[in-house]
Amino acid sequence: MSKKTDLRTFVEQRPWISTLAATLGMVVFLVQALYYAHFFDVTMDEGTYLIKGLLFLRGDYRPFEDYGPWTNKMPLAFLIPGAAQMIFGAGLRTGRYFSIFLSMLMLVGTWLAARRLAGRGWAALVVGVMAVSSGAIVYYSQAISQVISACLLAWMMVLVLGGDRPLWQVLLGAALGTLTVMTRQNLLPVVPILLLYIFWQYGRRTGWLAVGVSAVLLGGFHALYWPDIIKIWLPWTPKFIVEWFNLSRFSIGGLKSIAAVNLSFWTRFQVFWEGFRIYFAMLTGVVIGLLNWPRRQDWKSPAAFKSALLLLVLFAVLFASHLWAALMNDYCVYCYSGYIAFFAPIGLILVILLASQPRQRRPGWMAHLLTLGSLVIIAGGTGLNAYKMFGDWLMKMQVPRVRGLTIQAGTIELWKLFENKFGWSYEFLERLLPGLFVGGATLIFIILFALVYFSWLRRKTNAAFATLVSVVLIAAGSLFSLFPMPGGAKSELNCQEDVIAAHEKVGAYLREAIPQGALVYWENDVSPLPLLYMGKVRLFPAQLNHEHNRRNGGDPDKLARLGYWNDELALEWSGQAEYLLIADLMVEDLRQKGIIQAGMDEQQPTPQLMRCRRQSIIHIFQNPRP
Secondary structure (H helix, E strand, O other), X not given: OOHHHHHHHHHHOOHHHHHHHHHHHHHHHHHHHHXXXXXXXXXXXXXXXXHHHHHHHHOOOOOOOOOOOOOOOOOHHHHHHHHHHHHHOOOHHHHXXXXXXXXXXXXXXXXXHHHHHHOHHHHHHHHHHHHOOHHHHHHHOXXXXXXXXXXXXXXXHHHHOOOOOOHHHHHHHHHHHHHHHOXXXXXXXXXXXXXXXXXXXXXXXXXXHHHHHHHHHHHHHHHHOOOOOHXXXXXXXXXXXXXXXXXXXXXXXXXXXXXXXXXXXXXXXXXXXXXXXXXXXXXXXXXXXXXXXXXXXHOOOHHHHHHHHHHHHHHHHHHHHHHHHHHOOOOOHHHHHHHHOOOHHHHHHHHHHHHOOOOOOOOOHHHHHXXXXXXXXXXXXXXXXXXXXXXXXXXXXXXXXXXXXXXXXXXXXXXXXXXXXXXXXXXXXXXXXXXXXXXXXXXXXXXXXXXXXXHOHHHOOOOOHHHHHHHHHHHHHHHHOOOOOOOHHHXXXXXXXXXXXHHHHHHHHHHHHOOOOOEEEEEOOOOOHHHHHOOOOEEOHHHHHHHHHEEOOOOHHHHHHOOOEOHHHHHHHHHHOOEEEEEHHHHHHHHHOOOOOOOOEEEOOOOOOOOOOOOOOEEEEEOOOO
C-alpha cells in the first residue's frame, strides 16, 4: 500500500480531521470578512440597497412606485437588507454585519453540498479555496445583493442535488431558486434550468409540483407589484411586444445614462482577467474540468452525472450572460468580477464534483496539450491583471543590451529594450510584460516539472502529468490571489480606517444639522449611505442612484415618474429643497450650473468622511426661500 493511500485512509477514517480543516477555513473567511467590513471602502450600491429597503419597509414608498426610488432590482434585493435594519437598526454596521452572516450561511451551504456530492475531504477543500479568495470575500462582506443571491443558490444546491432528496427538500430548493430571481432579475435562467433538472432527476410528479411552487412565488410577487413591475423586464422585452401592449409608458426609451463610458478593448481585456485573479481556482478549475470531462462510465452514479450537467449549464449560462452584460456593454464594465460573485458557489461545486470522479484511464495527449496550454494562458492573463503588484519592478529590471541578436556591453531597463525594438509605449508594456513574465515562468515550470515527472515521478504515482501540473498551479494561483494583502485584487479599497465608525460619525453630524422632516437635495459621487443616519428627512428619491439613473434630456415628468432625473429636474429640485447636501468635489461645478445659488446659506460642512477619499467632505447649504 502506497504512502498516498495510507494517508487517504488515515484521513477518511478520522472525519473530524476534515471537519476541523473546514472549520478553520471558515474562521479564516470570517476574520477577513470582518476586516473588510470595517476597513474597506463603500460603494454606491450599498447605500441604495440599504436606504431603499428602509424606505420600502417604513412605508414611505413601495417598490416600483411612480415618483419613487428607482427600483432597478427585484424587491428582495432591497427588502431583505431593509428587514435587517428594521430589526437591528439602520446603518452600514447592520448592513455589512448582516452580509457577513449571510456569507457564512453561504459557506456552510456550499460545504454541505460538496460533502454530499464528493466527500468530507473535498468539502473541506472547497472551504479552503473560498477562504483564500480574498477578492471574493470583499464582495461578500459588502451590503450588496451578491451575498443574498449566492446564499440562496448555495442552499438551493444543498436541497436539490444528489438525486436522493426527499420531496419537501426538492420543493424548498425550487422555492429558493425562485426567490433568487426575485432578488436579482439577471438570475432568471436559474428557474427554468432548475425545473428541467428536477423533471429529469426526480420525475414528472415532483417536477410539476416544483413548477407549481415556482409559479406561485413568481406570480405572487408579480401580482403584488403589478403592473409597475413591468418596468424591470422592459430592457429584455422585444420591441414588438412593447408596441403591441403599449408598454412604452413604463419606459424612458433610448435615453443614455450620463454615467455610461466607452472603455477600450484593452481595458475590458484587463477586467476580464481580474475575474480569473479573484476566482482563480474556480474559473481555472472549470476550464480544466471541461477539457478533462469524465467519460460516462467514470461517473460514480447517474445522479452525480445529472448534478454535474445541471451545474455546468447553470454556470455556463450565467457566466456568459454576465460576461456580455459587463464587458460587451458600456453600463458597468468594472462590475464583471462582482457579477461572478452571484453564482460562484455553483462553479466551485462543479469543479469539486468533476475533480472527485474516479478516472479509469489517463487523459489522451490532446487533453494534455489543451490543459497545459490553458494553464499557461490563464497564468499569463492573471499576471497581466496583477501588473500593479510587480509591474514597476519588472519594467525597471536591468537586462543586457541587445543589438542584432548580439549582446552588447552595459545594461538597459527592460521596458526600454522593448520600446527601442518595437516602439511600444510604457503604459502598454507595463501591462504586457507582467503577463509575459508570469506566462513564461509557468511554461518554464511545466518544462522542468516534465523532466522530473517522466524521469522519476511517473513510477511513483498513477496521476497524469497534466493533472499534477494543474493541481500545483491552481494551488499556487489561489495563494497568489491573496496578494497584495489585505484584499488581493481589491486591495485598493483598503481605507486603513474604520469606515463604519466614520459613516456613523458623519451621519450623527448631519442628523444634528438637518431638522427632521426637512426636504433634502442630495448630490454625491460615492454613496448615499450618510442619509441612513439622518432619521426621517424627505428626499428626492431618484437622486439615490447618483449619476447612474441620470439622463441627458427627456421629459422631466416622465423621468421623475419612472425613477430617473436630468439636469432640468436637478435645477427644479434644488430650488424646492430646504437643504442641499453636496459632495466637496461637486461644489464648484454645481455653483456654475445654478444648483447652488448665491443666496443660499452655507453652513459648517461635515468632517472628512474617509481619509482614503480626499474630497469626501459634505457641504451643507440652507435654502432661505424653498
